[in-house]
Amino acid sequence: MAKESIPNKLLNLVTEDEIMMFRELQIKIQELNYKTNLTRLIKGDDYWISQVYDSLWPFKENANKNFDNKKFIDIGSGCGFPGFAYAITHPNSEIYLVDSSKKKTDSLKEIIKSINFKNDIFVINDRIENIGRQSSFKNGFNIATARAVSNPSTVSEYILPILKSNGLGILYCGKWTNEDNKYLENTLNILEGEILEIKSNFLPKEKGIRNAIFIEPKASCPDIYPRSIGKAEKYPLKG
Numbered sequence: 001m002a003k004e005s006i007p008n009k010l011l012n013l014v015t016e017d018e019i020m021m022f023r024e025l026q027i028k029i030q031e032l033n034y035k036t037n038l039t040r041l042i043k044g045d046d047y048w049i050s051q052v053y054d055s056l057w058p059f060k061e062n063a064n065k066n067f068d069n070k071k072f073i074d075i076g077s078g079c080g081f082p083g084f085a086y087a088i089t090h091p092n093s094e095i096y097l098v099d100s101s102k103k104k105t106d107s108l109k110e111i112i113k114s115i116n117f118k119n120d121i122f123v124i125n126d127r128i129e130n131i132g133r134q135s136s137f138k139n140g141f142n143i144a145t146a147r148a149v150s151n152p153s154t155v156s157e158y159i160l161p162i163l164k165s166n167g168l169g170i171l172y173c174g175k176w177t178n179e180d181n182k183y184l185e186n187t188l189n190i191l192e193g194e195i196l197e198i199k200s201n202f203l204p205k206e207k208g209i210r211n212a213i214f215i216e217p218k219a220s221c222p223d224i225y226p227r228s229i230g231k232a233e234k235y236p237l238k239g
């Protein structure tokens with residue numbers, strides 16, 4: 001694969017060694033795409049901006065928070081973003097990648113075998129509703145992310161039950177309105193959580209606006225959440 005230009009906005013966030021790992025990851029995902037349709041965002045700006053930079057900016061452009069040495073879970077990990085991007089740039093963290101598609105989790109395992117990640121990385125083929133009800137995962141994570149999974153209300157029901165009392169959830173969104181904000185606040189009130197902050201960013205090369213919604217527990221999430229498989233998607237909490 002010919003070397004592609006990398007946006008300066010990304011180069012300012014990562015080291016040369018990390019760029020090398022992202023190139024290895026790109027090659028491996030492209031190779032696996034021939035067998036399993038993991039993603040269409042694999043070449044040029046689609047990869048470096050819409051995958052890598054978009055995954056990293058909520059962590060790297062948020063200097064007032066410490067994201068190192070954490071227990072991290074990526075829900076609906078797909079081809080591994082933002083999970084692998086976080087792993088590469090936070091090598092002391094423990095990583096859990098969750099996806100309900102066995103083809104995708106098999107591909108994630110192949111990627112881990114072929115790339116020299118420094119982290120302990122665990123791949124789980126299951127529905128997040130099942131994971132969120134297991135005692136070994138409930139209230140177990142410092143950071144939980146969800147990117148291109150579902151609407152924020154549904155995703156917050158997946159995330160809040162698995163966060164530690166001082167944990168942080170990050171919801172990746174496109175446009176964000178006052179109505180979206182009110183809807184999420186109502187949902188979080190039910191889940192005993194709250195919006196910590198919202199950060200907006202215009203991606204380079206006119207790739208669009210992105211919002212990172214940071215949520216956190218304010219008390220213990222009620223034990224009935226997450227509800228059984230499909231309920232949060234079909235019947236989002238409205239408050």
